[in-house]
Amino acid sequence: MPLPDFTQNYFELFDLPQAFQLDAKLLGERYRQLQRDLHPDRFASAAAHERRIAIQYSAYVNEAYAALKAPLPRAEYLLQLAGMSREEISKQPVDGGFLMEQMELREKLESLPDMVDPETALDHLVVEITGDLAAHRAEFEAAFDAGGLKAAASACVKMQYLDKLLSEAEQAESDLLDN
Amino acid sequence: MALLKIAEPGQSPMPHQTRRAVGIDLGTTNSLVATVSGGRPDVLPDMAGAVMLPSVVSYAGEREPVVGAAARELASQHPADTLVSVKRFMGRGRDDAAADALRSHYQLADNTEGMVRFVTSAGEISPVQASAEILSVLEARARETLGGDIEGAVITVPAYFDEAQRQATKDAATLAGLRVLRLLNEPTAAAVAYGLDSQEEGVVAVYDLGGGTFDISILRLHKGVFEVLATGGDTALGGDDFDAAIAGWVCEQAGLENLTGGQHRALLALARSVKEALSAQDSVEIELDAIVPGAPALTLAREAFEELINALVRRTLRACRRCLRDAGVEAVDNVVLVGGSTRVPLVREAVEECFGREPLADIDPDRVVAIGAAIQADILVGNRPEGDLLLLDVIPLSLGLETMGGLVEKIVPRNTTIPVTRAQEFTTFKDGQTALALHIVQGERELVSDARSLARFELHGIPPMAAGAARILVTFQVDADGLLQVSAREETTGVESSVTVKPSFGLSEDQVAEMLQASFSHAAQDKSARQLAEQKLEAQQLLQGLDAALAADGAELLDESECGALHAGMHQLRELLEGEDIGAIREATATLGRASETFAARRMDRSIRKALAGVSLESLDNEVGE
Numbered sequence: 001m002p003l004p005d006f007t008q009n010y011f012e013l014f015d016l017p018q019a020f021q022l023d024a025k026l027l028g029e030r031y032r033q034l035q036r037d038l039h040p041d042r043f044a045s046a047a048a049h050e051r052r053i054a055i056q057y058s059a060y061v062n063e064a065y066a067a068l069k070a071p072l073p074r075a076e077y078l079l080q081l082a083g084m085s086r087e088e089i090s091k092q093p094v095d096g097g098f099l100m101e102q103m104e105l106r107e108k109l110e111s112l113p114d115m116v117d118p119e120t121a122l123d124h125l126v127v128e129i130t131g132d133l134a135a136h137r138a139e140f141e142a143a144f145d146a147g148g149l150k151a152a153a154s155a156c157v158k159m160q161y162l163d164k165l166l167s168e169a170e171q172a173e174s175d176l177l178d179n
Numbered sequence: 180m181a182l183l184k185i186a187e188p189g190q191s192p193m194p195h196q197t198r199r200a201v202g203i204d205l206g207t208t209n210s211l212v213a214t215v216s217g218g219r220p221d222v223l224p225d226m227a228g229a230v231m232l233p234s235v236v237s238y239a240g241e242r243e244p245v246v247g248a249a250a251r252e253l254a255s256q257h258p259a260d261t262l263v264s265v266k267r268f269m270g271r272g273r274d275d276a277a278a279d280a281l282r283s284h285y286q287l288a289d290n291t292e293g294m295v296r297f298v299t300s301a302g303e304i305s306p307v308q309a310s311a312e313i314l315s316v317l318e319a320r321a322r323e324t325l326g327g328d329i330e331g332a333v334i335t336v337p338a339y340f341d342e343a344q345r346q347a348t349k350d351a352a353t354l355a356g357l358r359v360l361r362l363l364n365e366p367t368a369a370a371v372a373y374g375l376d377s378q379e380e381g382v383v384a385v386y387d388l389g390g391g392t393f394d395i396s397i398l399r400l401h402k403g404v405f406e407v408l409a410t411g412g413d414t415a416l417g418g419d420d421f422d423a424a425i426a427g428w429v430c431e432q433a434g435l436e437n438l439t440g441g442q443h444r445a446l447l448a449l450a451r452s453v454k455e456a457l458s459a460q461d462s463v464e465i466e467l468d469a470i471v472p473g474a475p476a477l478t479l480a481r482e483a484f485e486e487l488i489n490a491l492v493r494r495t496l497r498a499c500r501r502c503l504r505d506a507g508v509e510a511v512d513n514v515v516l517v518g519g520s521t522r523v524p525l526v527r528e529a530v531e532e533c534f535g536r537e538p539l540a541d542i543d544p545d546r547v548v549a550i551g552a553a554i555q556a557d558i559l560v561g562n563r564p565e566g567d568l569l570l571l572d573v574i575p576l577s578l579g580l581e582t583m584g585g586l587v588e589k590i591v592p593r594n595t596t597i598p599v600t601r602a603q604e605f606t607t608f609k610d611g612q613t614a615l616a617l618h619i620v621q622g623e624r625e626l627v628s629d630a631r632s633l634a635r636f637e638l639h640g641i642p643p644m645a646a647g648a649a650r651i652l653v654t655f656q657v658d659a660d661g662l663l664q665v666s667a668r669e670e671t672t673g674v675e676s677s678v679t680v681k682p683s684f685g686l687s688e689d690q691v692a693e694m695l696q697a698s699f700s701h702a703a704q705d706k707s708a709r710q711l712a713e714q715k716l717e718a719q720q721l722l723q724g725l726d727a728a729l730a731a732d733g734a735e736l737l738d739e740s741e742c743g744a745l746h747a748g749m750h751q752l753r754e755l756l757e758g759e760d761i762g763a764i765r766e767a768t769a770t771l772g773r774a775s776e777t778f779a780a781r782r783m784d785r786s787i788r789k790a791l792a793g794v795s796l797e798s799l800d801n802e803v804g805e
Contacts, residue, residue: 013787032404036569037786040598040659044331044360044559047721049772050779055658057783059600066595174501 009081010064020078020141022068031065072163075140075156082149092153094161102161105129109169118176126169133162198330198560200360201321202368202552205310205334205348207266207417208390208519210234211546212317213553214325215562220372220553222546223324231545232316236309237261238301244309246316255448258284258440260299264419267391268295268306269351270343279415282423284440294347307347311354318357331360333556335548337392338364339412339575341621342633345661360559362660365389366396367407367570368551369517372542374400381512382408384503386530386538387548388495389518391417395499397506406571409505409594411498416491418454418520424487425450425479433467433474445470457481458522485525492526496533505594514538519545571596574661580653581618581627583608590655593623597661602654604670611643615651619665638667640674711761718752718768725749725775728782736781748774 011018014030036042038061040054067077079089108125112118136158143151202220204211209231213222222230229248237250239257244250254261264283268276273287276295280287288296288303296303314334321329334357336348345362352359366385374383380400387394394412398405426446429435438446449470456463461481467474503511514530516538521527530538542550558568573596579589580603591601607615615638622630641649650670657663668675725745733742748771755764 028401032401032406032569034787035571036404038783039569039571041361041559041569045561045720046724047717047768047772049776050724053776053779053783055598055656056600057787058659059598059656062596062599063601170504173504174497 010067010077013061013064014068016068018078018081020071020075020137020144022074024069027065027068031061034061071137072156072159075137075144075152075159078144079149079153079156084149084153089153089156090160092150092157094154094157098158098161101132102165105165109165109172112172112176122169122173122176126166126173129162129166129169133159133166136162197562199321199325199327200331200333200553200556200560200562201317201329202333202363202549202554202556203314203317203335204365204368204549204552205266205313205336205351206234206389206548207264207392207419208234209545210313210317211549212321213546213549214321215553215557216325220550220557222549223320225320232313232320233263234266234313235261235263236265236312238299238304244301244312246312255441255445257300258444259286259297260301262297262299262304262306262309264391265306265309267415267419268297269310270341270345270347271295271306284443294343307351307354310348310351314352314355314357318355329357330560331358331556333361333363333368333552333559334359335363335365335368335552337387337389337412337414338366338394338396338407338410339392339414340661341414341576341631342578342661342663343631344414349660349662359660360556362662363552363555363570364394364396364407364410364572364661365548366394366410366517367398367405367572368549368555369515369547370396370398370400370405370551371554371568371570372547372551373513373515373539374405382506382508382510383513383515384499384511384534385515385517386495386499386521387412387517388520388526389417390520391415391419393417393495393498395495395502397502397508397511403567404569404571407573407596408508409502410573410575411502411505412575413494413498416494418451418518418523420491421454421488421520421523422447422450424491425453425484428479428483428487429465429467429477432477433471435467435471435474438471442470453479454484454523457484458524481524488523488525492529495526496529499530499533510534511536515547516540517544517547572659572661573597574599574657576621576631577623578619578621578633578655578657578663579630580605581620585627587620587622587625587627587630590653591657595657597657598659600654600656602652605651605653606647607641607644607649607651608646610646612646612649613641613643614639615641615667617653617665617667619663633663634665636665636667638669638674640672641669642672644671711759711764714761714764714768715756718756718764721768721772721775722749722752725771728778732782732785736785737778741778745771745775745778 009018014027016022016027035058038054038057040051040058043051043054067073076086076089080086105125105128112122115121136155140152140155140159143155199214201212201214211222211231213220224230225232232247233251235247235250235254237245237253237257237260239253239260245253250261251263254263262285267279271294273290273295277287280295286298288298290296294305294307296305318329332352334348334352336345348362349359366387369385369387370383380402383398383400385396385398392412392414393416394410396410397408399408429446429450449465453463453465457479463479465477465479467476511534514534514536516527516530521540521544527538555570557563573594574591575593577589577593578591579587582588590603591599605615616635617638618627618635619633620627620630621633624630638651651667652670653665653667655663655665666675729742729745737745752767752771755767
């Protein structure tokens with residue numbers, strides 16, 4: 001069974017410029033256009049081998065879309081295209097000030113259940129994390145566009161930290177709602 | 180015939196007659212079948228004019244099982260032999276289902292392995308068999324109404340169904356002799372029923388509260404593409420729980436204890452009618468004398484009823500909020516109500532409050548899912564102009580592997596768009612380790628013990644190496660039905676192993692085959708003739724597709740020898756089709772299929788380039804005007 005031979009990278013697949021700044025609307029249009037032609041549902045009456053191929057192509061397009069749609073995976077993918085492995089990215093040092101901030105944010109998150117009004121406190125925390133994320137996205141973009149791979153990777157690591165924290169905050173929110 | 184589309188967008192070179200396909204809503208309480216005829220979707224009634232088939236199968240009689248309203252009549256006399264709400268037991272193990280079974284007065288077989296089985300007068304029956312009986316009745320209804328064999332069916336499942344529950348549903352269809360075109364998530368089906376004509380754009384929430392399951396899905400509609408952004412729910416929460424709450428209140432108020440199975444069933448039926456009456460009235464008189472002689476009459480006010488079910492309704496709202504967040508949207512443009520339980524006024528009010536929109540319920544909430552499924556079936560068999568509608572669905576629960584220390588490593592997170600292929604590398608942890616056991620699990624929790632176990636398999640023949648030196652690539656592939664296939668490969672040696680995940684609580688291939696043999700409805704049919712016809716059809720489809728593809732692109736994409744080889748294979752298959760040798764036809768079809776894979780892949784690659792060229796050239800306005 002030949003696997004889809006995609007030598008193109010994800011940006012080429014969607015015919016978009018290889019950059020962090022991305023036209024989300026255009027990406028969505030092109031993603032839907034590709035799925036219109038490749039999705040296995042288009043092959044429901046076709047022979048079994050064609051259905052298998054369609055699944056692989058369609059899965060590939062989904063994978064590409066998921067990698068470009070959200071800022072963090074997009075940043076990681078750009079660094080990988082520039083020759084940096086996941087391990088190298090994760091080894092980039094981040095400054096001590098950032099780590100201190102992280103610890104403080106994390107402490108706030110952990111102390112939520114003891115607060116008088118945990119929901120409001122959580123709302124503030126989420127706003128703070130989201131703001132930080134936006135700032136480090138801008139940091140990534142500036143560094144990457146200027147060709148500073150290491151600085152970009154460092155910003156990417158910060159985005160990873162904050163992204164994880166944000167999903168933990170969301171989990172905390174649903175725990176609060178459940179109680 | 181999607182290949183044809185690549186050749187000539189919008190035109191099928193091979194005119195064909197309309198194919199008979201149906202949509203089936205296999206519900207907890209009721210099941211329906213619908214089809215599209217003359218371009219209009221509609222549900223199909225039985226001879227007596229009833230559209231809804233109660234999802235009840237009774238094995239009380241001496242002969243064949245009784246299905247539907249007649250079976251429901253038997254429920255209070257033969258509680259253990261009459262299976263209601265079997266959907267709640269699909270794909271579940273004995274331990275998992277014990278509490279539900281006790282409440283329903285079923286007796287369970289002792290098997291601790293595999294799916295739960297009910298002990299009835301007709302022997303042990305699995306939920307899959309009972310579901311197959313329901314599907315058979317609907318299939319027969321469609322065949323009689325439409326005047327011929329059904330080419331295929333789209334069967335709906337709750338979006339929140341896990342792998343085992345989906346596989347069980349598919350097995351039930353196989354057992355009923357139905358070809359499954361697609362398992363379709365119920366909320367997505369409802370969105371299709373609403374969204375198709377209106378060419379709507381925007382974000383839609385589908386709130387689906389049925390008899391036994393609750394689903395919430397958030398979709399983005401975009402020029403005929405339905406993209407599911409997130410889905411959530413609870414597979415053990417529904418209108419049945421409202422009935423049980425009323426029944427519990429009645430027992431408490433009237434001081435009823437130690438009811439027999441039959442009395443309890445009768446009380447639940449009464450509770451159901453009380454619930455339905457309370458949708459229109461402010462209070463209802465409950466006469467218990469017929470069930471428990473001498474028991475006092477009670478009055479239940481709507482307010483008191485709402486208090487009884489308030490916690491259940493709030494539970495659904497929590498799932499809604501989580502789903503909104505997963506979807507990454509702040510607000511929705513429309514809310515669609517699905518399922519009979521959304522007739523309860525408190526449910527409507529709560530949904531309106533949660534989404535800040537008055538919900539849509541123009542299409543009968545009992546029928547909307549079957550109608551959406553019928554539309555999708557019509558598209559999948561090729562009765563509609565292509566490009567009309569495309570559904571991009573997601574997996575409801577994360578899929579992962581057990582790692583060291585009983586932890587779950589998520590490979591495919593929930594709400595990932597399907598189909599999807601994800602691979603991850605693992606390694607050995609002992610020196611000289613030659614085998615690796617893989618345990619596939621589903622769920623959101625971090626500990627394996629809290630997740631649902633789907634399957635286990637082993638990769639053998641890893642050459643002895645130092646710990647951490649082997650590179651084992653594990654690949655998860657989920658198809659458009661949400662069904663999983665896992666393969667593992669040691670990269671340095673190429674040793675491979677793979678498994679189509681048959682969930683631990685599912686049925687083995689052998690069990691399905693055995694049931695097929697035993698199934699009464701199939702003994703009557705000439706099985707081998709049917710198989711031959713199916714095999715011939717598959718061969719003809721392949722030949723037709725290749726004819727069209729070769730005519731369109733053969734010269735451009737194939738060299739002379741490749742073209743010649745394909746023509747030779749086609750010629751051989753055509754000759755075999757004159758005869759009756761099913762084995763030879765199957766083999767030649769498979770060989771030709773493999774031979775044409777490269778061609779198909781080249782066409783797919785070119786189609787990608789063309790699709791993108793099309794997008795770049797067309798302006799947005801042109802697309803809107805289509």
